[in-house]
Amino acid sequence: MAAPTPHDASAEVGDARSSAVKSAARTLQLLEALAERGGVPARLAELADELGAPRSSVHALLRTLAASGWVRTDPTGTLYAIGLRSLLVGTSILDSDPYLRAARPVLAALRDRLGETVHLARLDGDRVVYLTTQESGREPRRIARVGRWLPAHSTSLGKALLAERGDLPTGPLAALTPRTLTTPEALAADLVRTRERGYAVDDEENTPGLRCIGVALRYAHPVLDAISCSVPVDRMTPERETEVASALLAARTQIEDTAPVQGVF
Amino acid sequence: MAAPTPHDASAEVGDARSSAVKSAARTLQLLEALAERGGVPARLAELADELGAPRSSVHALLRTLAASGWVRTDPTGTLYAIGLRSLLVGTSILDSDPYLRAARPVLAALRDRLGETVHLARLDGDRVVYLTTQESGREPRRIARVGRWLPAHSTSLGKALLAERGDLPTGPLAALTPRTLTTPEALAADLVRTRERGYAVDDEENTPGLRCIGVALRYAHPVLDAISCSVPVDRMTPERETEVASALLAARTQIEDTAPVQGVF
DNA sequence: GAACGGCGTTCAGATATGTGAACACTACGA
DNA sequence: TCGTAGTGTTCACATATCTGAACGCCGTTC
Numbered sequence: 197m198a199a200p201t202p203h204d205a206s207a208e209v210g211d212a213r214s215s216a217v218k219s220a221a222r223t224l225q226l227l228e229a230l231a232e233r234g235g236v237p238a239r240l241a242e243l244a245d246e247l248g249a250p251r252s253s254v255h256a257l258l259r260t261l262a263a264s265g266w267v268r269t270d271p272t273g274t275l276y277a278i279g280l281r282s283l284l285v286g287t288s289i290l291d292s293d294p295y296l297r298a299a300r301p302v303l304a305a306l307r308d309r310l311g312e313t314v315h316l317a318r319l320d321g322d323r324v325v326y327l328t329t330q331e332s333g334r335e336p337r338r339i340a341r342v343g344r345w346l347p348a349h350s351t352s353l354g355k356a357l358l359a360e361r362g363d364l365p366t367g368p369l370a371a372l373t374p375r376t377l378t379t380p381e382a383l384a385a386d387l388v389r390t391r392e393r394g395y396a397v398d399d400e401e402n403t404p405g406l407r408c409i410g411v412a413l414r415y416a417h418p419v420l421d422a423i424s425c426s427v428p429v430d431r432m433t434p435e436r437e438t439e440v441a442s443a444l445l446a447a448r449t450q451i452e453d454t455a456p457v458q459g460v461f
Numbered sequence: 462m463a464a465p466t467p468h469d470a471s472a473e474v475g476d477a478r479s480s481a482v483k484s485a486a487r488t489l490q491l492l493e494a495l496a497e498r499g500g501v502p503a504r505l506a507e508l509a510d511e512l513g514a515p516r517s518s519v520h521a522l523l524r525t526l527a528a529s530g531w532v533r534t535d536p537t538g539t540l541y542a543i544g545l546r547s548l549l550v551g552t553s554i555l556d557s558d559p560y561l562r563a564a565r566p567v568l569a570a571l572r573d574r575l576g577e578t579v580h581l582a583r584l585d586g587d588r589v590v591y592l593t594t595q596e597s598g599r600e601p602r603r604i605a606r607v608g609r610w611l612p613a614h615s616t617s618l619g620k621a622l623l624a625e626r627g628d629l630p631t632g633p634l635a636a637l638t639p640r641t642l643t644t645p646e647a648l649a650a651d652l653v654r655t656r657e658r659g660y661a662v663d664d665e666e667n668t669p670g671l672r673c674i675g676v677a678l679r680y681a682h683p684v685l686d687a688i689s690c691s692v693p694v695d696r697m698t699p700e701r702e703t704e705v706a707s708a709l710l711a712a713r714t715q716i717e718d719t720a721p722v723q724g725v726f
Numbered sequence: 727g728a729a730c731g732g733c734g735t736t737c738a739g740a741t742a743t744g745t746g747a748a749c750a751c752t753a754c755g756a
Numbered sequence: 757t758c759g760t761a762g763t764g765t766t767c768a769c770a771t772a773t774c775t776g777a778a779c780g781c782c783g784t785t786c
Contacts, residue, residue, distance in 0.1 A: 217525045218742070219773070223485040224529050224546075231550040234557025240734065253774055255735070260482045264489050265586070274734065278554060280585040281489075283592075285496040286551020287608025289543060292499025320545040321530070327548075333598065342607075343552025345545075483772070484743070505764060518744055520765070539764065 222247060223257055230267065230278035237275035289327070290342065295421060296327055298455045299413070303330045303423065306447045310440060314425045315341065316413075317353045322365040324354045324422070346402050349383050350376050352410030353422040356396035359387040360412040360419045372402045395441045396422075400429065407432045411444045415455040423447060484522065487512060491522055495532065495543035502540035554592070555607065560686060561592055563720045564678070568595045568688065571712045575705060579690045580606065581678075582618045587630040589619045589687070611667050614648050615641050617675030618687040621661035624652040625677040625684045637667045660706045661687075665694065672697045676709045680720040688712060 229246050230238060244254040258276055261267035266281045290296060299316050307314050307330035317324040326341040348354025349369050358364065364387075369378045377383045390396045398408040410424035425440050432440075494511050495503060509519040523541055526532035531546045555561060564581050572579050572595035582589040591606040613619025614634050623629065629652075634643045642648045655661045663673040675689035690705050697705075 216528060217484050217488075217521050217744095219482050219484045220488040220522050220525045221529060223482075223488045224526070224531055227550055228546075231553040232557070234554055235559055235561070236557070241732080250775055251734075252736080252776075256482050256773080257485050260485045261489070263481060264486060266489055278550075280554075280583060280590045281493075282547065283551040283554055283590060283608050284610065285492055285543075286548040288496040289499055289545075289548055290608070292497070292501075294500055296500070318545060325545045325548060343548050343555070345549065482774095506762080515745055516764075517746075517766080521743080 219257065222249060226257055226261065227282060230276065235277055237270065237277045239275060294456045295415060299451045300328060302447050302450050306443060307332060310425060310443055312425050312427050314423060315353065316421060316423050318421050319348060319357050322348055322367050324348050324351055350402040352396040352398035352408040353424045355386060355390055356410040356412040356422045357419055359390040359396060373400055373404055375399060376401045395444060405429055409437065409440050409444055411448045413448060413451055415452055487514060487522055491526065492543065492547060495541065500542055502535065502542045504540060559721045560680060564716045565593060567712050567715045568593065571708060572597060575690060575708055577690050577692050579688060580618065581686060581688050583686050584613060584622050587613055587632050589613050589616055615667040617661040617663035617673040618689045620651060620655055621675040621677040621687045622684055624655040624661060638665055638669055640664060641666045660709060670694055674702065674705050674709055676713050678713060678716055680717055
């Protein structure tokens with residue numbers, strides 16, 4: 197699992213009612229099942245059980261996936277592991293997404309200006325997925341968050357997006373720390389304050405010791421992306437919060453001005 | 462494209478002869494086609510043309526992909542873009558692969574010891590895909606290579622692997638710089654020297670100004686993973702080369718000792 | 727050492743998908 | 757205003773996949 201959180205928000209792939217192409221849905225389920233195992237090989241029977249599909253069906257699919265390079269097999273052909281194609285396809289977004297490309301230099305400058313780690317994340321259902329991180333050199337250890345996700349309601353990024361969009365997560369609000377907002381009422385109230393303030397605040401709601409400020413990027417309608425800055429609690433005074441927030445808002449404007457016009461949704 | 466090279470080594474997904482599940486193969490082609498466009502939305506007709514499949518077939522597939530979260534659609538449902546699920550699935554390898562997990566701390570220590578950037582990459586056909594990079598703070602700009610790839614024959618990583626495996630790339634040997642080895646004879650001779658030396662050397666063969674040393678990790682049979690250290694040419698003296706190589710060989714032993722026994726293939 | 731259980735693989739029929747043409751809709755230009 | 761060209765969508769039939777059972781294989785157990 198790439199997820200640092202206990203709750204897996206991924207929907208069932210196969211539960212689409214009527215007009216779903218069965219083998220396509222199963223192909224994706226297979227990739228997800230293999231991904232969760234990492235490099236650990238899987239046997240046909242395990243995967244068939246996991247998908248709830250006959251062995252023979254899964255067998256044909258796995259041969260197809262293997263032939264296309266998305267799945268690797270051992271020399272005997274009875275063990276399967278996810279191939280590198282999925283990594284290449286997955287990370288290709290990071291190289292080619294035009295918004296990300298526009299945002300990256302601005303984020304680097306922002307990191308240098310504030311001396312703190314900054315992120316850009318995109319909403320995916322009830323969670324935010326980190327697309328790029330510019331780290332300050334000051335952190336004790338490097339936490340590369342690209343490709344990871346957190347529940348939207350527990351992050352400044354997610355709350356900035358929810359405030360701008362005006363909706364609430366559909367699922368339950370998992371508690372990652374004692375300070376996570378776990379009721380719709382508390383979250384809604386926080387979103388009101390967020391709109392008033394003009395930026396979102398996460399006060400150790402997903403990671404103890406870390407306070408974050410986030411703002412949404414408004415080039416998409418409804419908004420999808422947001423940027424944030426994480427600051428250790430002992431460096432985050434009220435004056436510092438204002439300083440960070442105004443730097444983020446300036447960066448927001450800069451990104452929105454340089455971002456492509458058409459596009460993301 | 463995530464690729465920094467001119468030659469696309471990816472095989473055709475759909476070309477499997479007989480026992481391929483057509484809709485599964487097309488699903489993967491669709492993901493690859495969407496990935497190449499990054500966040501830029503695609504229309505149904507474009508994708509159908511690209512796959513060489515009827516619009517109606519692609520339509521059904523896209524609805525399935527969209528229902529499962531692998532593909533996003535705009536509010537009207539006529540524009541498609543790759544979703545974040547592929548990023549999550551792709552990067553999950555980076556978190557859960559047991560070999561990578563074993564190697565990472567060793568690589569971090571190696572980076573600290575040498576003060577230079579070190580990589581771990583895995584062979585995928587004729588190319589090497591970077592799985593992790595530990596950067597020295599000395600580089601002018603951060604080049605996050607995770608998920609990118611280079612032709613095996615142009616890197617110390619790839620040459621270390623080829624030397625250990627005893628095979629040559631099947632495709633043509635693309636020239637990335639004037640120093641890239643582009644004939645099978647030159648490459649084979651280099652691999653002989655590599656075996657004698659005990660480590661592989663890349664002398665500005667993929668990136669001008671960069672000299673790299675690589676060694677293969679022998680926990681898999683045949684070998685799949687390798688580690689390397691990149692050093693700017695002006696810091697790379699003969700003594701330094703010996704120093705870097707012996708540090709890499711020590712790290713190799715350390716990783717091989719801590720790596721899981723069963724596994725990757 | 728023989729029976730057992732589990733596994734991967736294969737096959738022919740049942741079932742779901744792929745196909746191409748037809749339809750409805752939009753945007754654009756005449 | 758109308759026609760045109762392009763698009764996304766739907767439908768019924770031809771085609772391909774899915775299924776469950778059967779087979780052969782291996783390692784284990786009794």
